[in-house]
Amino acid sequence: MSDPRFFSRQGPFDLATLAEIGGAEIGTTGEQGRILADIAPLDLATSDDLSFLDNAAYLKDFTQSKAGACVCAPQHADKAPEGMALLLAAQPYEAYARMAQAFYPQVVDAAAIDERAIIDPSAVLGENVGVAAGAVIGPGAEIGDGCRIAANATVGAGVVLGRDCLIGANVSLSHCLIGDHVTVHAGVCIGQDGFGFAASPSGHVKVPQVGRVLIGAHCEIGANSTIDRGANRDTIIGEGCWIDNLVQIGHNVVLGKGCIIVAMTGISGSSKLGDYVAAGGQVGIAGHLTIGAGARLAAKCGVMSDVAPGETVSGIPAMPIKEHFRQVAMMRRLAQKRGQDK
C-alpha cells in the first residue's frame, strides 16, 4: 500500500513476532504461522496484510476483509471471516500501533548540516544533529542530540531543544524551551507575543510579554498551530500532549500531561487544563478557567466556566453532555410538534 517514494518498510513478520511486539494473543482461527508483509485497512488488505478493527463502525468491513491477520478485541473474534488470523488485545488500536511501528519505524533524514543552513556561531548543537537547507538557528540556541531541523525552519535566539526533536519545515520558534522527543510539524509558530494589550480609545497599549513557552517531552504539535509565550509567567504544555493542526494556545495557558487537543481548538489566555484532558475539534475555551483532569470537551463546544475533573461537557455554552443531549432532543420534539400543528 505505501508508496516507496515516501516510505521504507521493514519485515515481513510472522504472527508470533507481531503478537509479542503488540502484547497481543494469537486467536484460534486462521493459519497460525502466517507471514505478514505490510499493513492495510480492512477493505484494501490482502492475505499478506495485517489490519485492525478498533471502531465498531467498521465491523462490516471486518467480516468481509481479506486481510491475512487482524488485530481486534476478543469480543469481535467470532465475527472474523474464515481464514483470517487474529491478534487479540484489549486495546486493539494500541497493539496495532506498536506492530505498525515495526513495519514502518520512524525514519529521519541523515544527520547532516546542510551547507546552506544558517547557524549562528554561538548556537550549540549536540551530536548527530541534522539541519536542512535554509533553516536558520539564532544566537545562543541549544539543539539537543539527535534533533532534525527541517528546511526553512527558524529557531530563534536562546531557544533550547531537548534530544531527538523533529522540527518541521517553515516552523518559527522563539522564546521557548522544548523537551526531549518533541515533534513540531510544519508551519507551527511557538513563542510569539501573546494577545496582551490594554484596550484604549486613544490606541491600545501593548503589555510586554515576558514569559516563555515550555513544552514537555514526547509532545506532538500539529501543522500551523500557534502557541503564544506567557505574559508574565510561562505557557506550559505538559509531557506527552498531542496537539492537532491549527490549534491556538494563548498566553499563560497550562496543559497537564497527556492532553489531546483536536484540530482548530482555541484555548484562551491563562486557562489551566489538568492531566489527560481531551478537547474535540473546534472547541473554544474562555480565559482564566480551570478544566479538571480527565475532562472531555465535545467537538465545537464553548467552555465558559470551569469543568470538574472527569466531566464531559458539550454545547455552547458548554454543559454536562447529558443535559446538552436532553436540550437537543427537547428542541427537536418541540419544533416537530409545532411543524405538525401548522
Added chain:
Amino acid sequence: MSDPRFFSRQGPFDLATLAEIGGAEIGTTGEQGRILADIAPLDLATSDDLSFLDNAAYLKDFTQSKAGACVCAPQHADKAPEGMALLLAAQPYEAYARMAQAFYPQVVDAAAIDERAIIDPSAVLGENVGVAAGAVIGPGAEIGDGCRIAANATVGAGVVLGRDCLIGANVSLSHCLIGDHVTVHAGVCIGQDGFGFAASPSGHVKVPQVGRVLIGAHCEIGANSTIDRGANRDTIIGEGCWIDNLVQIGHNVVLGKGCIIVAMTGISGSSKLGDYVAAGGQVGIAGHLTIGAGARLAAKCGVMSDVAPGETVSGIPAMPIKEHFRQVAMMRRLAQKRGQDK
C-alpha cells in the same frame, strides 16, 4: 482601480468582444460600441469600467452606478440606469469572471531558477519551471512543466507536481502527488502526519501514517490550510476543488470533484465528501462520515452524522436546514413570550 505595482491590465475591449468572451448577450440599452478599459465594482465604476451585478443585495448600487457597462441577469435589465450598457447572462458572475480574466490574465513570474534556490541534484524539473530564492526542493521530487515555486517554499523528497502548478511562499509539501494546474497559496502544509495515535495513560502511541495526499487537477488550496496525509490509505482531494484559507483536512479524507470548502472548516479523519459538496465557513465534520454529492453544509454547522446527497444541513448538531430554521424561530418566540410574561 488596480495598482500598477501589482497588476498589469490588458485591453481595452469593446462590448462585442467582452460579450463573446463571457458568452453574454448585449442588452438593448446604452451605447453599444462602448469601449471598456477596466473592471470596477458598481459603486466605484466610471464610464470606462465594466462592472457586474450578481448578488441582489447590490441592486441599489446597480441602479445608481456610473459603470459604462455591467454584466447582469436578464431579469435585472430594466433596473439599469440610463446610459449603462448591459451584458446579459444567465450566470452573470461566471460571465464576468471570464471577462475579468481578459483584463487581468494570470501573470506568473519569469521561469527562472534563482541561484539561491536549493534543488537536490536528483530532483527532476520540467520545462519552463521557476524556482524562487530560498525555495528548497528535495531528492527525487518531480516538478512539472510550467510550475512556479515561490520563495522559501519547501517541496519534500519524492513529491510530484503536475504541470503549471503555482506553489506559494513558505508552503510545506511532503508525501503528496499534485495534479496539473493546482494553486497552493502561501503557508499551506500538505502531507504531514495525520493525528494518528492510540491514546494511553502510559503515553499515547503513534500510529505510523503511511498514506499520501493526492490532489486532483485544477484545485486551489487557500493560505495556511493543512492537509494531512493518509494513515494507511490516501487522503484524496478531487479535481477542481476550491479550498479556502485555514481549512483543516484530516487523514484518509476523500473529497469528490468540485467541492467548495470555505475558510476555517475542519474535516475529520476518514470522512468522505461526494462531488460538489459545499461547506460554509467554520463548519466541522466529524470523522468516518459520508456526505453525499451536492450536499450543502451551512456555515458553522457541526456535522455529526451522514448527510444525504443534495441535502442542505445547518446547526449544531447539523440537521436539515428547514428543521433548524424552525428550531431557531421557535426558540425566539418562546423566549420572547417568557420575556413578556415577566
Added chain:
Amino acid sequence: MSDPRFFSRQGPFDLATLAEIGGAEIGTTGEQGRILADIAPLDLATSDDLSFLDNAAYLKDFTQSKAGACVCAPQHADKAPEGMALLLAAQPYEAYARMAQAFYPQVVDAAAIDERAIIDPSAVLGENVGVAAGAVIGPGAEIGDGCRIAANATVGAGVVLGRDCLIGANVSLSHCLIGDHVTVHAGVCIGQDGFGFAASPSGHVKVPQVGRVLIGAHCEIGANSTIDRGANRDTIIGEGCWIDNLVQIGHNVVLGKGCIIVAMTGISGSSKLGDYVAAGGQVGIAGHLTIGAGARLAAKCGVMSDVAPGETVSGIPAMPIKEHFRQVAMMRRLAQKRGQDK
C-alpha cells in the same frame, strides 16, 4: 521572573517614577519609597516586584500577594494586604502596561542586513533596516526606516512597509501597503488571492483578484493569520487594529480603527466593521454585512445580519446578548423540567 536568555530588563524604578510613567496615583498604604526591580503576577510576586489587579477574579490572589507594589483601581485599595504599596489608576491594566514597558522596552534585533538575506536590487530600503538570513525581498518593494524583517519572511514585489514595522519569521506578504509601526507575527499570510470564483459544474471559474491589502499604522497581526487581498477594491485594516492568531479576513473586508479581533475569528468577504468593533474568539461573520462602530461580538457567535453600532450580540445565529441569555436560560429550565417529569 523573565528569562535573561530572552529578555533584558531595565530599572529598577521607584514608586514615584512608576506612578508618573503610568499616570497613576500612589496609595496611602505601604512603604512609599519602595524600589521595584521587576514585574510579576500576584501569586508569584515578591517584595521587589510590581504586580497588577485588573480582573476581579484575581481579587483573592491580590489579598494574599507578597508583591511590593500593585497597580489597581481605587475601589480595590482597601483589600490590599499589609505592606503592599499601591499605584491607583482608573484603568489599572493600561497604567500597568506603561510601567511594564519601562521594565521591558521593546528590543529589536540589530539593524543589520544579513549577507544571506535575498534582496532584489530594485527594492528600496530605508535607514536603519534589519533583514535577517533567508528573508526574501522582491523587486520594487519599499521598506521604511527602522523596519525589521525576520528570518525566512518573504516580501513580495511592490510591497510597501512604513517605518518601524516588525515582520516575523516565515511571513508571506504580497500585494499590500502597510503603515508605520505595524507588527506582523510569524507565519502570517497577507495579500494572497481571495476566495473568488464563479461556481460551475463544468469547473469553477476564477475571478481575478486585483485589489490590495491596506493596513493602517500601529496594527498588530497575530501568528498564522491570513488576510486576502481585495477582489476589485481593497481589503482595509484600519489604524490600531489588534488581530490575534489564526484569524481569517476575506477579500474586500473593511475594518475601522482600533478593532479587536480575537483568535480564530473569520470575517467573510465584503463585510465592513466600524471603529472599535470587538470580536471574541472563533466568531464567524457572514459576507456583505455591516457591523456598526463599537459593536461587540461574543465568542463563537455566528453573525448573519447587520449589527447596530454599540450593540452586543451572541449566539448562532447572533442576536442581542440579552435575548441569547434568555434563550439559554429558557432551554435549561425546559430541559430540566422534562428531565424531572420522567
